[in-house]
Amino acid sequence: MIKVLKNLSPYKWIVWGVVALVFAQSMAELFLPTLMADIIDNGVVKGNIPYIWEIGGWMLLVSAIGAVASVFASFYSSKAAMGLGRDLRQKVFKHVGQFSLQEFDEVGTASLITRTTNDINQIQQVTIMMLRMVISAPIMLVGGIIMAVSKDAKLSLVIIGAMPVLVIAVMLILKYGIPLFQQVQKRLDGLNLVVRENLTGIRVIRAFNRETEEKARLQKANRELADVSIRVNKVMAFMMPTMMLVMNMTVVAVIWFGGIRISNGAMQIGDLMAFIQYVMMIMFALLMASFMFVMIPRAAVSAKRINEVLEMQPAFKDDGTAKADRNRGTLEFDNVTFHYPGAEEPALSNISFTAKPGEITALIGGTGSGKTTLVNLVPRFYEATSGTIRVNGVDIREASQQEIRSKIGFVPQKSILFTGTIAENIRFGKQDASDEEMKRAASTAQATEFIDQIKGGYAAPIEQGGSNLSGGQKQRLSIARALIRKPDLYIFDDSFSALDFKTDAKLRKALKDETKNATVLLVAQRVSTVVDADRIIVLEKGKMVGMGTHKELLESNNVYREIALSQLSEEEIA
The missing domain is CATH 1.20.1560.10 (ABC transporter type 1, transmembrane domain)
Structure with a gap:
């Protein structure tokens, strides 16, 4: 007292x-x-x-x-x-x-x-x-x-x-x-x-x-x-x-x-x-x-x-002052392992890969394979137990959390919107964004089609948690919020799951031009979403069991082939 x-x-x-x-x-x-x-x-x-x-x-x-x-x-x-x-x-x-x-x-x-x-x-x-x-x-x-x-x-x-x-x-x-x-x-x-x-x-x-x-x-x-x-x-x-x-x-x-x-x-x-x-x-x-x-x-x-x-002290603090701008747009995992507190088995074990600007690196695997855990380590929501994660060539522990997160456009698995207007939610990613930037981000995210139909347009109100919008609409606004930042690294954590196949395809095509100078880390459940990725990482029980292109993995990786066969026909795979 x-x-x-x-x-x-x-x-x-x-x-x-x-x-x-x-x-x-x-x-x-x-x-x-x-x-x-x-x-x-x-x-x-x-x-x-x-x-x-x-x-x-x-x-x-x-x-x-x-x-x-x-x-x-x-x-x-x-x-x-x-x-x-x-x-x-x-x-x-x-x-x-x-x-x-x-x-x-x-x-x-x-x-x-x-x-x-x-x-x-x-x-x-x-x-x-x-x-x-x-x-x-x-x-x-x-x-x-x-x-x-x-x-x-x-x-x-x-x-x-x-x-x-x-x-x-x-x-x-x-x-x-x-x-x-x-x-x-x-x-x-x-x-x-x-x-x-x-x-x-x-x-x-x-x-x-x-x-x-x-x-x-x-x-x-x-x-x-x-x-x-x-x-x-x-x-x-x-x-x-x-x-x-x-x-x-x-x-x-x-x-x-x-x-x-x-x-x-x-x-x-x-x-x-x-x-x-x-x-x-x-x-x-x-x-x-x-x-x-x-x-x-x-x-x-x-x-x-x-x-x-x-x-209560945070599990980790900002000890570094380095600027994360040495190798812009790069993401590197170097033998990273992560344990949740109190867990007997690691959620991730010995993860290593490098993603470069202009490339799309996709993560795929079954439920509980560690996909979301992996992407949560990048903005330092959790601290890796061992190994090193580098963003733009800098160990994320050597730079402040604010510095690291300013380089990332993050779209979470569960779309979170805030009370306010559509414009305010998109500008959440960049408060001083112009109307032109906002509309460009919305257009790339395929959100313009429903925004124009809503009474009030960009000034239309959003209720708590976005309860007056559908799941797909919330996802597209979350994507627009990340795009408006124009970051060095985009993280899409299963962010296309509520979209229909047509919108999914249009969105991925629009994202290619928008993210050509940035690295994209994409978590997906659908094989159709990752089929064009430059690199697909297959996870199973927290371990990397395969890495390569869609074609390479179909030929050499049984886990990926099982996932693909469960979603696509033999003709589509061929």
Whole structure:
């Protein structure tokens, strides 16, 4: 928690201002009972009307000072807490942006969303309470005790008798509450995971009539969260009645013993009323402290989860400063091997090949053969376990990730589009691209034909995830986004799978002219897509089992021939 609160340093003057305002508010509240005692003993009892008006005026002034201080303290404490939350979100987002895919796999997207939203909200709320209560409660407690003792030291023994009960209640709450708060956040992660999977996979769920099972799954996650939350609230519900019972019993005891002291002439009526007010202040101070003891552990759990993300170091960092422009457009794999964390067998083993500008290098193989894994190593989404990958003649570990990725036009296996317009999504690859460049990229990607038919054209809106477009349309826009960059290396990760054969053929023909000065790395399932490639690499279980042209592989490679026979007739192969 302390590590997180260190982020309040930019707001230190606001925090000190809140401290001063809360101090002024507390002093005003502590002074009011004394003025009340004075107005009763020297004004009301003696019938001194002018004195009542005079002291009453001072009470109004002190109350106004306390009210103004309270308003500004609330405003500035909220400003500091909201600023802390904003800074933490930016810090977490920036840090997570440096993660490799390995860290995303380890933490989980649902958990990262929960930590960035719910956990930081918990910290914000507790920060506001801390800025107000952590300062106010001790002042009210100590000040209330001092003022109560000054009114009647013997009657103050009643307060001492009540405190052990309150302390025991708070300790019990802490003992049973903290583990439950940890469970709440974990169960919230689980609920977010189920909700996220259901919303993103709604088409599959409906297609397979799995609504009932998914509802049951959600109800289970929801019930688990509800059960823990109910247990937490039961613990907290125990606190309030206990505090109020002790508080009211203490007031009854004060009135009882105070009445005896007044009848004996050892205490005045005004002092007893002031004493009761100070007892209430002391009890409320303890009540605020108990609330803090309940809320801080929960915030501490959230702070720990935030710190886990901020302290998590990426599997690899930018250590190099080399410029990737020695041999433009070249891609080289030199004996590359890659293990996924925790996997027994390597996903790729001893991969070696060289691709040059103007050439199309295709990757083909069965499901799980390592095609997507291989292309994910090039932009350094994962770090190769051993071996060397060179882009433009430079080891990708010797150049920054930004430098390497600026040379690549990447079209992922799953087309990802962003909310905005068609133009904005194409220009995602190059923000300062002209209209002419944008239209040329769209034309090459065979996207013009459907863009011209959509109302609004390039200004037509795209919904979240491109849900208002077909799979083929999304793929073509993803390809246009890569083409507009005019990079040295194009990576197409099974990017033509949603296209019909006619569009596929037209696109590959248009790409030849557009990419003639660049290297193309092409992952495909269709033999028809790779048939014209300059080099076809055949993968099986993460190993290269063949490399050559379509004709060469048909003659010499059984794996490739099996793939070709499963898709093409003997006449087409011949």
